[in-house]
Amino acid sequence: MTTRPAARDLAGLARSLVIYRARPWKNRALARLYGTILRPGDLAFDIGAHVGNRSRAMLAAGARVVALEPQPLLHAFLARDLPPGATLIRAAAGAREGTGQLAIPRLHPTVASLAPGFAAEMGTAPGFAHVRWDAAETVRVTTLDALIAAHGAPRFVKIDVEGFEDAVLAGLSHPVGWIAFETLPALPRVAAASLERISLLGRYEFNFISGETRGFALDAWTDAAGIAALLARAARSGDVYARLIREPA
Incomplete structure (x- = not known):
């Protein structure tokens, strides 16, 4: 028997849609940004698809999309809502395949996380004091390597998984052309570990987009040390973009 979503879950979905x-x-500005990264027919991975705005922007840029979303209600929404060209998978990504415990704030599902202790650590962080992680779900976990084996190598991987970005990148052993991962000022170690992992994959250069803006913070791209220095000064969350210059010899 199918369980109907509770009012609190539906309110969280509605909030995210707004x-x-x-x-x-x-969303049009986001599609234009992705149009500078993706070419028609390119493959992109949307890790943490949420309500699909990033997947839709990738599709609008002409890409094929593999979208991961582990939350049951959001996955069910995306299964009805995503346009053709997207492959939707009900799973999270991590360092290894298996299962994980997803902490979900039903009124704020955008900050659901697999990171151990995330709710306790972020509960007192600026901007998070009003959030209650009041539900949990055991979810399937795959890896970026497994996705590449199943679907092919992507040109672009976007990762937005609330403090679990470093674990997702630990499951990638192939250099890819572009990677974007979210950073939170309260979790500098996650950003540092993510930068370290990307740097092991090949020679990359980096830039940053603050919050929901659509422009890069730096006129000239920089190395890992340069972007780490920028993140140390950043007061807002945002996305680090990494583009491959050279694969390892």
């Missing part, structure tokens, strides 16, 4: 889908001009 934030991420009710401002079409922002």
Whole structure:
């Protein structure tokens, strides 16, 4: 028997739709940004698809998309909502295949996390004091390597998984052309570990987009040390973009 979503879960979904889908001009700007990264027919991975605004922007840029979303309600929404060209998988990504315990704040599902202790650590961080992680779900965990084996090598991997970015990147052993991962000022160690992992894959250069803006913070791309210095000064969350210059010899 199918269980109907509770009012609190539906309110969280509605809140996310208002934030991420009710401002079409922002989504068009995101598609233009992705159009500078992706070429028609390229493959992109959306790790932590949430309500699909990033997947839709990748599709609008002409890419094929593999989208991962482990939350049951959001996955069910995406299964009905994502346009053709997207392959939707109900799973999270991590360092190894298996299962994990996803902490979910039902009114704020955008900050669900597999990171151990995330709720306790972020509960007192600026901007998170109002969030209650009041549900949990055991979810399937795959790896970026497994996705590449199943679907092919992507040109672009976007990772937004609330403090679990370093674990996702630990499951990648292949250099890819572009990687974007979210950073949170309260979790500098996650950003540091993510940069270290990317640097092991090949020679990359980096830039940063603050918050939900669509422009890069740096006029000239920089190395891992340069982007780490920028992140140390950043007061807002955002996305680090890494583009491959040279694969390892």
